[in-house]
Amino acid sequence: MDCARLETNLQRCNCTYEPCSRKGNCCECIIYHRRLGELPACYFTDQQERTFNRSISYFVQCNSR
Numbered sequence: 429m430d431c432a433r434l435e436t437n438l439q440r441c442n443c444t445y446e447p448c449s450r451k452g453n454c455c456e457c458i459i460y461h462r463r464l465g466e467l468p469a470c471y472f473t474d475q476q477e478r479t480f481n482r483s484i485s486y487f488v489q490c491n492s493r
């Protein structure tokens with residue numbers, strides 16, 4: 429089932445990882461990264477996001493300065 433908010437979500441999504449079938453489908457994106465102990469791209473700045481490091485430890489590192 430397609431997400432009713434797909435287009436709106438895609439406009440807000442800062443993820444540059446291509447291709448990803450979960451892009452714009454935030455529910456699936458969160459579930460995927462949560463299972464891996466990670467956070468979605470939108471928790472990171474555009475510069476941080478481009479590292480593709482979605483770990484919680486990287487998020488804490490980025491926000492502890």
Ligand code: SF4
Pocket residue numbers: 443444445448449450451452456457458460461467468469470
């Ligand atoms: S944050 Fe992860 S799951 Fe979400 S769109 Fe980007 S690569 Fe896909």
